[in-house]
Amino acid sequence: MNRAGPDDLPNALPRPPGEEEKLKRVWATPRGWRILSAVNNTVVGVAYLGFAFLFFLLAGVVALVMRTQLAVPGNDVVGQDLYNQLFTMHGTTMMFLFAVPAMEALGVLLLPQMLAARDLPFPRLSAFAIWAYVIGGLVFFSTIFYGLAPKGGWFMYPPLTLTEYSPGDNADFWLLGIGFIEISAIAGAIEIVVGTLRTRPPGMSLTKMPIFAWAMLIFAAMIMFAFPAVILATMLLEIERAFGWPFFSAEKGGDPLLWQHLFWFFGHPEVYIIFLPAAGLVSMIVPAMARRPLIGYRLIVVALIGTGFFSFGLWVHHMFATGLPALSLAFFSAVSMAVAIPSGIQVFSWIATIAASEGRFRITTPSLFVLGFLAIFTLGGLTGVMVALVPVDLQVHDTYFVVAHFHYVLIGGMVFPLFATFYYWAPMVSRRRLSETLGRITFWLMFIGFNVAFLPMHLTGLRGMPRRVWTYPGDVGWDMLNMISTVGAFILAAGVLVFIVDLLRNFRPTAGGGGAGDPWGAGTLEWLPGDVYAARSIPLVRSREPLWDQPNLAREVEEGRHFLPNAPTGGRETLVCSPVEAKPEYVLQMPGPGWSHVLAAIFMAGFFLLLTVKLVVPAVLSGIACIIACIWWGWSLDPGPVKGDVPIGAGIVLPTYVSGPRSHAWWAMIVLVFVATSLYIAYVFSYLYLWVVSPDAWSPHGAPALPPATWPLASGALVAAGAAAMLLAGRRLPAPGRPSATAPLLLAFAALAMTGAVVLEVLGHWYSGLRPGQNAYAAATYMASVLNVQVGIAVVLLAGYAIARSLVGCLDAVRRVNFDNCAILYPYGAVQILLSLLLVHGFPRMAG
Amino acid sequence: MRSEPTASFWGTLLYILAGPLLWAVQFTLIYAGHTAACLPAVPETLAVPLVAVPTVAAALAAVAFILRQEAFARALGAPEPPRAAALHAIARIAVLLALVAVIWSGFALALVDSCLAGR
Numbered sequence A: 001m002n003r004a005g006p007d008d009l010p011n012a013l014p015r016p017p018g019e020e021e022k023l024k025r026v027w028a029t030p031r032g033w034r035i036l037s038a039v040n041n042t043v044v045g046v047a048y049l050g051f052a053f054l055f056f057l058l059a060g061v062v063a064l065v066m067r068t069q070l071a072v073p074g075n076d077v078v079g080q081d082l083y084n085q086l087f088t089m090h091g092t093t094m095m096f097l098f099a100v101p102a103m104e105a106l107g108v109l110l111l112p113q114m115l116a117a118r119d120l121p122f123p124r125l126s127a128f129a130i131w132a133y134v135i136g137g138l139v140f141f142s143t144i145f146y147g148l149a150p151k152g153g154w155f156m157y158p159p160l161t162l163t164e165y166s167p168g169d170n171a172d173f174w175l176l177g178i179g180f181i182e183i184s185a186i187a188g189a190i191e192i193v194v195g196t197l198r199t200r201p202p203g204m205s206l207t208k209m210p211i212f213a214w215a216m217l218i219f220a221a222m223i224m225f226a227f228p229a230v231i232l233a234t235m236l237l238e239i240e241r242a243f244g245w246p247f248f249s250a251e252k253g254g255d256p257l258l259w260q261h262l263f264w265f266f267g268h269p270e271v272y273i274i275f276l277p278a279a280g281l282v283s284m285i286v287p288a289m290a291r292r293p294l295i296g297y298r299l300i301v302v303a304l305i306g307t308g309f310f311s312f313g314l315w316v317h318h319m320f321a322t323g324l325p326a327l328s329l330a331f332f333s334a335v336s337m338a339v340a341i342p343s344g345i346q347v348f349s350w351i352a353t354i355a356a357s358e359g360r361f362r363i364t365t366p367s368l369f370v371l372g373f374l375a376i377f378t379l380g381g382l383t384g385v386m387v388a389l390v391p392v393d394l395q396v397h398d399t400y401f402v403v404a405h406f407h408y409v410l411i412g413g414m415v416f417p418l419f420a421t422f423y424y425w426a427p428m429v430s431r432r433r434l435s436e437t438l439g440r441i442t443f444w445l446m447f448i449g450f451n452v453a454f455l456p457m458h459l460t461g462l463r464g465m466p467r468r469v470w471t472y473p474g475d476v477g478w479d480m481l482n483m484i485s486t487v488g489a490f491i492l493a494a495g496v497l498v499f500i501v502d503l504l505r506n507f508r509p510t511a512g513g514g515g516a517g518d519p520w521g522a523g524t525l526e527w528l529p530g531d532v533y534a535a536r537s538i539p540l541v542r543s544r545e546p547l548w549d550q551p552n553l554a555r556e557v558e559e560g561r562h563f564l565p566n567a568p569t570g571g572r573e574t575l576v577c578s579p580v581e582a583k584p585e586y587v588l589q590m591p592g593p594g595w596s597h598v599l600a601a602i603f604m605a606g607f608f609l610l611l612t613v614k615l616v617v618p619a620v621l622s623g624i625a626c627i628i629a630c631i632w633w634g635w636s637l638d639p640g641p642v643k644g645d646v647p648i649g650a651g652i653v654l655p656t657y658v659s660g661p662r663s664h665a666w667w668a669m670i671v672l673v674f675v676a677t678s679l680y681i682a683y684v685f686s687y688l689y690l691w692v693v694s695p696d697a698w699s700p701h702g703a704p705a706l707p708p709a710t711w712p713l714a715s716g717a718l719v720a721a722g723a724a725a726m727l728l729a730g731r732r733l734p735a736p737g738r739p740s741a742t743a744p745l746l747l748a749f750a751a752l753a754m755t756g757a758v759v760l761e762v763l764g765h766w767y768s769g770l771r772p773g774q775n776a777y778a779a780a781t782y783m784a785s786v787l788n789v790q791v792g793i794a795v796v797l798l799a800g801y802a803i804a805r806s807l808v809g810c811l812d813a814v815r816r817v818n819f820d821n822c823a824i825l826y827p828y829g830a831v832q833i834l835l836s837l838l839l840v841h842g843f844p845r846m847a848g
Numbered sequence B: 001m002r003s004e005p006t007a008s009f010w011g012t013l014l015y016i017l018a019g020p021l022l023w024a025v026q027f028t029l030i031y032a033g034h035t036a037a038c039l040p041a042v043p044e045t046l047a048v049p050l051v052a053v054p055t056v057a058a059a060l061a062a063v064a065f066i067l068r069q070e071a072f073a074r075a076l077g078a079p080e081p082p083r084a085a086a087l088h089a090i091a092r093i094a095v096l097l098a099l100v101a102v103i104w105s106g107f108a109l110a111l112v113d114s115c116l117a118g119r
Ligand code: HEM
Pocket: A060, A063, A064, A066, A067, A087, A088, A090, A091, A092, A094, A095, A099, A152, A153, A154, A155, A403, A407, A410, A411, A414, A415, A453, A466, A467, A468, A469, A489, A492
């Protein structure tokens, strides 16, 4: 690469006429109703955040109804059944439809701006994730209006949620709603991982990334490993409810505690999935307000990584009261306390940064919310350490003490930073700033209201009031405390109301165009001047606060003197750099607005919804329509190398098409493989767990003898042959313009071989007389095949797609991304099937 | 920008995550090992080595990492010191943090009976 010193910028002046206009044309946001087809991160990001906030309001109203009911003893504003629906709906909506999506939305909205990328690498994927979430979320929430809302609490423990105790569709709607969120969270995680690692500007090495980018990277990685556990759990519960496979029914060898393990293996990291991005936001706001770099950048990065890891070792602290061995409890108690270290590191870094500013720290609305966050979150953290102590937890488990604790960490740790974010970043996307006066009123009402509502709950809990009760007697000393809590909740709500007034009066989104400018004098790249195309040129970065350290940067970027100041391919594009040191690698061509991903989201919603209400044929039709929409969507994504190489500045010429490990598609597939691996590990855990609980149910004692070894051997041989064919197909891809049938035939064989392997495995068990509803062993055995069928279907679809591309001459040895996608998933699928065969056929033989 | 060899992404990832990964492996092993030791057919006394060995091994590995950090960076293909000083500091502090967590959870063995019901 050529050197580009401080005075030696990548591109020279004057820029060719019409360059900026072309950028504007290429990146224009669709107008009118067509805005629904938009994909620009600033447009869909604001919409995403808007919907998340809507769900916050809806769940907030539900909370107010609950607080009204609890204001006085013996109240009957709502009955018991409705109260059960209300707390379930409130908790589920807050956690799944507000908190996680709000953070993903901020990733979509802020990350590309902070990285000076033109957009995230898969713009339609983010838009798809948003539509899936909006449709799924609205349908799920609306169930409260016709008595169909779930009532098993936000963690939906079986056996309460099994069909015997929760008949009707209510619980299924919970599973449906969560299904949507799982899909959109994982789509978002792919986007964020690949975006953060690959679309940083040149020179922004990993350790020059803004802390928010680190936080989002870890957030996305945590989603990759935590969500699969709940995906598996929801699959198992829905399968048990629909078909009677007894994973959780103790009388058939199942165990309700399996749900708790899987749910909390997801559920605890979930809390940090919500908190880490919020901490990242605080780490951006504090230095801007203190007008100095953050103290302890390295420590904060370690704290984020450490919290991400430790959060996976905490799940059992939600199960202290279930009767596990004491030493197990001690391990989890230790980690639950150790996780306070990284959180403490962050708190001290923020305080140190404020202190080191020597009075230059500005008290603005965002800083007030940050200070409020520090106070509330720290208190929540302290009660967190208290409940990490097993004896304390046994006292306060399932009481209002815990309700107080988790609202301190959730509202303190996430809602306050979110409001700080609203006030801090609004000028980036709105023509007008939000009002400082209204902002301060909002803050004080929320801060006072919050503490009035939730501080007394610690006492209510210590006095023995259990959570999730719709009313209580008047003579046990809980009434005054509850009344105070209710008053506080309404003060808090008044604060939110003032904020809404502020929004209506002042928030004027620019639909992708530049905002009101940088009112804070911050140092990071999201404050570069920009338009629908984001920054005019992509800067060469030399430090963590480029706008502070390179005072002319904004002007140079705006003049188009940094990288890629134009649209050399004539379409949307951004720069892709190496993941560690951010050296430019290629120019990524991106899709613009479209309808295919919107239709895919609608039909996917149709599929799940229709299935929930047991309309199977329309559901299948909707599923097929979804697949067709996906194919339509994918068809335009592989433009091939037709645009050749293009100059980006500083004498650097980059390709506009790459395949293999350098391409963003490869990275996305790798992320997906990680997700599939975690899902599978969760399954292996479940299988072994059920065996530990009920070894008697296992073959040959509690179930028919396993099929003869020829069945698994044949199945294994088939899938191994398929993998070999896949390998060969990769070598036999034709040269461009010289079509050949070899590779498509090999691909078809590989797909058929995997299908055959899965079918053989199922048939073997079926002929041995094993039926999945028989007991937990049978269910666990067939579940391996369910997961294998899932991977098999994905492989068949990808292979079919690659064959179709090859038949129309769009796939060859150079233009091979569609083949590579299948070639990455196939070996993974083959290994998963082989491991399943080992587990399902080998383990019972060994253990029996 | 200088034209040094491009750092390996996976190597760098392993390098900065070395500490937390060590902790994760130790934690998985002691949790699984101790659960196995508390099964009815297994002697309870097995819990002690099943917890102590991974704990001591992980602690020693963490110390080795701190003492030979440069060699680890080189072997994994992470940018070598003095390049990327922040990256090395992050890797080192992460190992220190993990060491605390490793010892903290492993130490429970000295305080609590292995298979006593926790309630
Ligand atoms: C805005 C003010 C809020 C108020 C007044 C409020 C109030 C309440 C109340 C009254 C309950 C039911 C307690 C019970 O009967 O056991 C509850 C439960 C819960 N809240 Fe909130 N809440 C608020 C905000 C939030 C936020 C922002 C979150 C998450 C980000 C959240 C998450 C939860 C969860 C997870 C539950 C447990 C639900 C269950 O037991 O299944 N809340 N809240």
